[in-house]
Amino acid sequence: MRTSIATVCLSGSLTDKLQACADAGFDGVEIMDTDLTVSYESPEEIRALCQRLGLRIDLFQPFRDFEGVSEELLAENLRRAEAKFQLMNRLGAETILVCSNAGTATVDDDAVVAQQLAALADLAAGYGIRIAYEALAWGRYVNDYRHAWRLVQLADRPNLGTCLDSFHILARGHDPAEIEHIDGEKIFFLQLADAPQLDMDVLSWSRHHRLFPGEGSFDLSGFLTHVLKAGYTGPLSLEVFNDTFRQTDVTSTAAHARRSLTWLADRASAANGWSTDRLPSAQSPRSVDFVEITGSDLGAADETLDQLGFTFRGKHRTKQVRLWTLGSTRIILNEQSQQPAPHLSAIGLLVDDAGQALARGAALGAPVVFRRTYAGDHELRALGAPDGTVIYFNDAPAEDTWVTEFEGGQAAVESSHAVDHINLSYRWHEFEETVLFFHSVLGLQAQTPENVPSPQGLVRSQVMRTADATVRLPLNLAPPTAPLPPRHIAVTCTDILELARRAQERGLRFLSIPDNYYADLHARFGLDEDYLSQLKTLNLLYDRDADGEFIHFYTPTIGGLFLEMVQRTGTYDGYGAANAPVRLAAQRRQLRPLR
Amino acid sequence: MRTSIATVCLSGSLTDKLQACADAGFDGVEIMDTDLTVSYESPEEIRALCQRLGLRIDLFQPFRDFEGVSEELLAENLRRAEAKFQLMNRLGAETILVCSNAGTATVDDDAVVAQQLAALADLAAGYGIRIAYEALAWGRYVNDYRHAWRLVQLADRPNLGTCLDSFHILARGHDPAEIEHIDGEKIFFLQLADAPQLDMDVLSWSRHHRLFPGEGSFDLSGFLTHVLKAGYTGPLSLEVFNDTFRQTDVTSTAAHARRSLTWLADRASAANGWSTDRLPSAQSPRSVDFVEITGSDLGAADETLDQLGFTFRGKHRTKQVRLWTLGSTRIILNEQSQQPAPHLSAIGLLVDDAGQALARGAALGAPVVFRRTYAGDHELRALGAPDGTVIYFNDAPAEDTWVTEFEGGQAAVESSHAVDHINLSYRWHEFEETVLFFHSVLGLQAQTPENVPSPQGLVRSQVMRTADATVRLPLNLAPPTAPLPPRHIAVTCTDILELARRAQERGLRFLSIPDNYYADLHARFGLDEDYLSQLKTLNLLYDRDADGEFIHFYTPTIGGLFLEMVQRTGTYDGYGAANAPVRLAAQRRQLRPLR
The missing domain is CATH 3.20.20.150 (Divalent-metal-dependent TIM barrel enzymes)
Incomplete structure (x- = not known):
C-alpha cells in the first residue's frame, strides 16, 4: 500500500x-x-x-x-x-x-x-x-x-x-x-x-x-x-x-x-484475512526476562538488592556485568558505561519467538541494537525504543541460557517473587511515540490515563500492558518544567511486612513516608490501629478497592531509579495511584536541600 | 476585604x-x-x-x-x-x-x-x-x-x-x-x-x-x-x-x-460605588511616549533607524543613551548594559497622571523600578512588568520634558509617523501573569487570541489594547520547545512604497520574503500585476479585509528585536496575522545556517 x-x-x-x-x-x-x-x-x-x-x-x-x-x-x-x-x-x-x-x-x-x-x-x-x-x-x-x-x-x-x-x-x-x-x-x-x-x-x-x-x-x-x-x-x-x-x-x-x-x-x-502489508506477528511478552541497570558505579544498587533479599548470582564471565535474582526477578547491573548516573537502560522480555519479535520491530522502523556477543555466550537480539531504552527478546528459559554465563555467585533460591510492573518516565514530547512503539511492536494495550499531582505539576500516568496483565508498564509523563521522575522496578512478594522487616534489619533506609499519610489512611480506610502502626513503622503504603489490597514500599532513589516491593491481595488490579503524590513529594524532598 | x-x-x-x-x-x-x-x-x-x-x-x-x-x-x-x-x-x-x-x-x-x-x-x-x-x-x-x-x-x-x-x-x-x-x-x-x-x-x-x-x-x-x-x-x-x-x-x-x-x-x-478596597484609578495610556532598546553595542540599531528615516536627536547629557525620532515615535538606544544582545527593555507611556499610574501598579504589587536621575533631569517613574520589561509613565509632553536632555543631534522633523503597535513575546508560563499585569495595571483589554503556525510550532497571539485602540500590544506566546520569537516595534507611515524605496536606497536589507508569498497574494487578492511586482521588489507584505488594507515590511532582526513599518488604509483593524507565518519562517531562516 x-x-x-x-x-x-x-x-x-x-x-x-x-x-x-x-x-x-x-x-x-x-x-x-x-x-x-x-x-x-x-x-x-x-x-x-x-x-x-x-x-x-x-x-x-x-x-x-x-x-x-x-x-x-x-x-x-x-x-x-x-x-x-x-x-x-x-x-x-x-x-x-x-x-x-x-x-x-x-x-x-x-x-x-x-x-x-x-x-x-x-x-x-x-x-x-x-x-x-x-x-x-x-x-x-x-x-x-x-x-x-x-x-x-x-x-x-x-x-x-x-x-x-x-x-x-x-x-x-x-x-x-x-x-x-x-x-x-x-x-x-x-x-x-x-x-x-x-x-x-x-x-x-x-x-x-x-x-x-x-x-x-x-x-x-x-x-x-x-x-x-x-x-x-x-x-x-x-x-x-x-x-x-x-x-x-x-x-x-x-x-x-x-x-x-x-x-x-x-x-x-x-x-x-488479506495477505498484503502483513507484519511478522506481534509477540506478546510472556514475562519480564530481566531488567538492566546501567551506570559507572552500581555499588549502591548491589547494596539495596542485597537488603531486599535478592541473591547475588555472580559476575558475567566476559563483561563488567553482575546478576541479582529474587524468584523470577532478574536484575542485571551493567558497569560498562560512560554515563555515571545509574539508570534503567534495558528490559528483557520472554516471548514465544524472539526472531519474529525482532523482525516485527524492525519492520516497524525500530532500530535493531548491536550487542557484542562473545564465543559461547547466548545471543540476545534487541530493539531500541524511541527514548533509547533497549528491549531484548529471549524465547528460551533464562536459567538455561544467559544466566549460566554468570559465575562466582550464590545458587538460585526458589521463591514466588516476580516483576510486578516496570514504571518508565518520559518527557512530554516523547509520550505518544512511546505509546505507539509499545502498542505496535509489542502489542501492549493502553489503559485509561490518570493525572497525579506532584509538587512540580501534574504527572500523567498511562499504563501499557499485555491483555493478560502479566507484563505491565506504567508510563509517566513529566510536566514540561519538572525534572524527569525516576523510573522504577516493582517486585511482588507474599508477605511484605516480613520482607520489609528483614530489609530494615539489613540496613535498608526506606523512602520516608510522612506521618500525615497514616492519619489520612486511618481516615479513609479505618484500618486497625495496630496494623496501621506496623505500616507506619516500616514506611509501607496501602491502598484498597472492592477487589483487594495493595501494600508497598519504595527504596530511596539511586541515580534515576528506585525499587518498589508490592504485595497484592484478592484481585486488586491497580498500582496504588492514590499513593503516587506521596511518593513524588517524598522523592522531591530527598533530592532537594532542606530549607 | x-x-x-x-x-x-x-x-x-x-x-x-x-x-x-x-x-x-x-x-x-x-x-x-x-x-x-x-x-x-x-x-x-x-x-x-x-x-x-x-x-x-x-x-x-x-x-x-x-x-x-x-x-x-x-x-x-x-x-x-x-x-x-x-x-x-x-x-x-x-x-x-x-x-x-x-x-x-x-x-x-x-x-x-x-x-x-x-x-x-x-x-x-x-x-x-x-x-x-x-x-x-x-x-x-x-x-x-x-x-x-x-x-x-x-x-x-x-x-x-x-x-x-x-x-x-x-x-x-x-x-x-x-x-x-x-x-x-x-x-x-x-x-x-x-x-x-x-x-x-x-x-x-x-x-x-x-x-x-x-x-x-x-x-x-x-x-x-x-x-x-x-x-x-x-x-x-x-x-x-x-x-x-x-x-x-x-x-x-x-x-x-x-x-x-x-x-x-x-x-x-x-x-x-463603594469606597472600600479602591485602587488609584487606572490611567489608560494616551500614547507611547518612547520605546527603549538596550544592549552593549547598538550600532546596528542606529544604522537601521537612519535607513528607515528616523532623525538622530542626540546623546543624553549624563548617560550612555541616544535618541532617535520619527514623528511621535521616539526610540531610545541605551548602551548602559551588561547584556550584550540588543533587546526591547522598556516602554514609556503617556498617561494623564503618572503618579496615579505608579501608585496603582504598586498597589497591585508591581515593583517600582529605581532609575538614577541626575540634577536637572526630568524624573520618570516606572514599574517592572512580570518578565522584567520596564514600564515608564510620563504625564507631560516628551518634547518639553526628557527630550530636551538629549544634545548634539538634529532638530525634530514634523511628520505623522507614530507607534502603531509593540509586539512583545513571552515564554508559555509567563503568559497569564502578563495578561493580568497589562489588564489590571494599565486597563488594557485582551482581544480574542489566535494561533499562528511557525516552523517550530504554533505561536499564540493575544492583542492587549486600550479601548480606543491607540496603544496596542500584541503578545506572542512561544511554543515550549521553540526559542522566544523576537519582539518588535511597528511604526505607521502614509506612503510605505516611498518609505521602503528610500530605505532601500540608504542600504536597508529588508527581511527577505519568498516569491511564493507573492504568488499566493495574487491568488488570494487578485492584485494588479504592477502593484504586486512593486510589493515583491521591496519585500512588502499585504493584507486586506472588508474595512481596508494593511501594507508592511520588516527589518532584519537585531539581537532580540526588529522594526516593522506599516501603512493602514480605510479602517483596517488587524495586524496582518495572515502574514505572520511568512515572517516567522523568514526569521528562522535568517537565524539558522543554510543546509
Whole structure:
C-alpha cells in the first residue's frame, strides 16, 4: 500500500519536511499551501526535490470556502482556484483538496452547490487537475461525508471525486460502514488521523489534538477496511494536526508517523484475512526476562538488592556485568558505561519467538541494537525504543541460557517473587511515540490515563500492558518544567511486612513516608490501629478497592531509579495511584536541600 | 476585604506554599487535604507556622462523596469525617468544605440528603467545626448552588452553611443573581476562579484550565457583587486548578494570584460605588511616549533607524543613551548594559497622571523600578512588568520634558509617523501573569487570541489594547520547545512604497520574503500585476479585509528585536496575522545556517 503524509504534520521548513518524509520511507506527500507559501524554493525546485527524493506529490491542500456562494463570489473563487491550478502545474501536483465551505457559504441548495463544483471541475480539467471534495466536520452546510458524496454524484464530472478523512467522519460519530456504498474510483484521496476521545468542540479537537493511528481511540482498522472494500487504491495519507508534533524533531516525527501506517495496514489486513502489508506477528511478552541497570558505579544498587533479599548470582564471565535474582526477578547491573548516573537502560522480555519479535520491530522502523556477543555466550537480539531504552527478546528459559554465563555467585533460591510492573518516565514530547512503539511492536494495550499531582505539576500516568496483565508498564509523563521522575522496578512478594522487616534489619533506609499519610489512611480506610502502626513503622503504603489490597514500599532513589516491593491481595488490579503524590513529594524532598 | 487562597493553586511543598502566600500578602489559606497528607510537618507544626506567618487557616478541603448514600455508607462516611474533624482540631481549622457527591450518591431525595447533612453538622458541632456545603458542577444529583442552598435550609443547623464557587456556577451558566436570595451569614465560604470560555466537558475545564480573576471570560465583578449584596463577609478566596500554575515558581505565582484579588475587589467596589478596597484609578495610556532598546553595542540599531528615516536627536547629557525620532515615535538606544544582545527593555507611556499610574501598579504589587536621575533631569517613574520589561509613565509632553536632555543631534522633523503597535513575546508560563499585569495595571483589554503556525510550532497571539485602540500590544506566546520569537516595534507611515524605496536606497536589507508569498497574494487578492511586482521588489507584505488594507515590511532582526513599518488604509483593524507565518519562517531562516 502506498503511504503519504501532509507536510502540516511536521516541524521545520518545507525542504526539511520533504527530506524527513523521504528518510522515513513515505512514498508521497500532501503539500500544504502555507508550507509552500513560506518557502523560498520555487514550485519547480520543490517538484525537482520531490523527484530526487522519490516522493510523489499526492495532494495539494487545502482550498477553502469555495462552494455554496453567490454568483459574484463564485467568479472570484474560480479566479482564486485558477491561480492555484497554475501553481499546481508548476509543482507537478495533480489533485487538490477542496474542503466544504465553513466560512462564506450562503446557499444551502444541493443543485446549486453541485453546479458550482462542476464549474470548478471543468476549470480544473483544463489544467489536468482532479478535485477531491471533502466534508469538514464543521462545514456550514456540508459536514457529512455522505452529503459530500451526493454532491459529487450530482455534479458528475470525471475529475471530481471525494476525499475521506477519518477524523471528520469518526469525530462526528458518522457510521463509516456506508463508505462501502461509494464508488472506489471516486474516492480520490484518503486522510487518516487518530484522536483521543475528548468531549470538546470538534474544531479545537481537530486542530490541536489529532494523533497518529494507534495512539488514540478511533477504530481506524475498521475504518480503513470500509475504504478498501469500497475499492480505494490510492495512498494511505496522514493528516495530523497536533501541537506537539509541530514542535518535535522532524526526522524522528516522520519516522514515528510512518510506523503508524505500517501498523495500521497490518491491522486492517489481519482483520480481513488479506495477505498484503502483513507484519511478522506481534509477540506478546510472556514475562519480564530481566531488567538492566546501567551506570559507572552500581555499588549502591548491589547494596539495596542485597537488603531486599535478592541473591547475588555472580559476575558475567566476559563483561563488567553482575546478576541479582529474587524468584523470577532478574536484575542485571551493567558497569560498562560512560554515563555515571545509574539508570534503567534495558528490559528483557520472554516471548514465544524472539526472531519474529525482532523482525516485527524492525519492520516497524525500530532500530535493531548491536550487542557484542562473545564465543559461547547466548545471543540476545534487541530493539531500541524511541527514548533509547533497549528491549531484548529471549524465547528460551533464562536459567538455561544467559544466566549460566554468570559465575562466582550464590545458587538460585526458589521463591514466588516476580516483576510486578516496570514504571518508565518520559518527557512530554516523547509520550505518544512511546505509546505507539509499545502498542505496535509489542502489542501492549493502553489503559485509561490518570493525572497525579506532584509538587512540580501534574504527572500523567498511562499504563501499557499485555491483555493478560502479566507484563505491565506504567508510563509517566513529566510536566514540561519538572525534572524527569525516576523510573522504577516493582517486585511482588507474599508477605511484605516480613520482607520489609528483614530489609530494615539489613540496613535498608526506606523512602520516608510522612506521618500525615497514616492519619489520612486511618481516615479513609479505618484500618486497625495496630496494623496501621506496623505500616507506619516500616514506611509501607496501602491502598484498597472492592477487589483487594495493595501494600508497598519504595527504596530511596539511586541515580534515576528506585525499587518498589508490592504485595497484592484478592484481585486488586491497580498500582496504588492514590499513593503516587506521596511518593513524588517524598522523592522531591530527598533530592532537594532542606530549607 | 480579607484574602485567601487554596494551596492547590501553587507548586512546591506545603511549607513552600504557605511562605509564598504570606510573602504575597494573603490573610489566609485553604489547606488542601492532599497537601497536608504529603507533608512531613505535623498538623501542629503547620498550625504554628501559619500563626507565625500571620495566615489564618480559613478552610480545610475537600471532603468528598458524603451525602445521598445508603445508611451503611453513611456510617462509614461519618467515621471518615470524624477522623478529619480530629485532624482539623489539631490544625486549628474551623471550616471544612464538603462537595456534593459526584461518586457514590444513590439517593436523590432532598429530605434524606438534608438529614444526612444535618447528621454531619451535628457530629462536626462536637468539634467546633462548620460545614460549608458546595454544589460541584458535576455533582451526581446536586450540581446547582440553589439546590445546595435548599438542602442547607432544609437541614437547618447553625454550623451548616453553603460554599459558593464562581466556576461551578458560571461554567454551568447558572444565574448568579439569585445568590442575593441567600442569607449572607449562611454563605460560609466563597471561592473565586476565572476561566477562558471553552467548549469542553466541565470537569476537564475545571481541573486544568481555571485562571485567576481578570485572566478569563467570567464576569467576576458582577458575581462578587451578588455575593457581597447577599451579606457575605468572609474572605475572597482563590481556588484555581491550572496545569501551568502548578508548575511555575511558587513565590511569583502567589504574588500573581494576590494581584488578581486586589484588582477584582477594586472592580466590584467601583461598579457599586463603594469606597472600600479602591485602587488609584487606572490611567489608560494616551500614547507611547518612547520605546527603549538596550544592549552593549547598538550600532546596528542606529544604522537601521537612519535607513528607515528616523532623525538622530542626540546623546543624553549624563548617560550612555541616544535618541532617535520619527514623528511621535521616539526610540531610545541605551548602551548602559551588561547584556550584550540588543533587546526591547522598556516602554514609556503617556498617561494623564503618572503618579496615579505608579501608585496603582504598586498597589497591585508591581515593583517600582529605581532609575538614577541626575540634577536637572526630568524624573520618570516606572514599574517592572512580570518578565522584567520596564514600564515608564510620563504625564507631560516628551518634547518639553526628557527630550530636551538629549544634545548634539538634529532638530525634530514634523511628520505623522507614530507607534502603531509593540509586539512583545513571552515564554508559555509567563503568559497569564502578563495578561493580568497589562489588564489590571494599565486597563488594557485582551482581544480574542489566535494561533499562528511557525516552523517550530504554533505561536499564540493575544492583542492587549486600550479601548480606543491607540496603544496596542500584541503578545506572542512561544511554543515550549521553540526559542522566544523576537519582539518588535511597528511604526505607521502614509506612503510605505516611498518609505521602503528610500530605505532601500540608504542600504536597508529588508527581511527577505519568498516569491511564493507573492504568488499566493495574487491568488488570494487578485492584485494588479504592477502593484504586486512593486510589493515583491521591496519585500512588502499585504493584507486586506472588508474595512481596508494593511501594507508592511520588516527589518532584519537585531539581537532580540526588529522594526516593522506599516501603512493602514480605510479602517483596517488587524495586524496582518495572515502574514505572520511568512515572517516567522523568514526569521528562522535568517537565524539558522543554510543546509
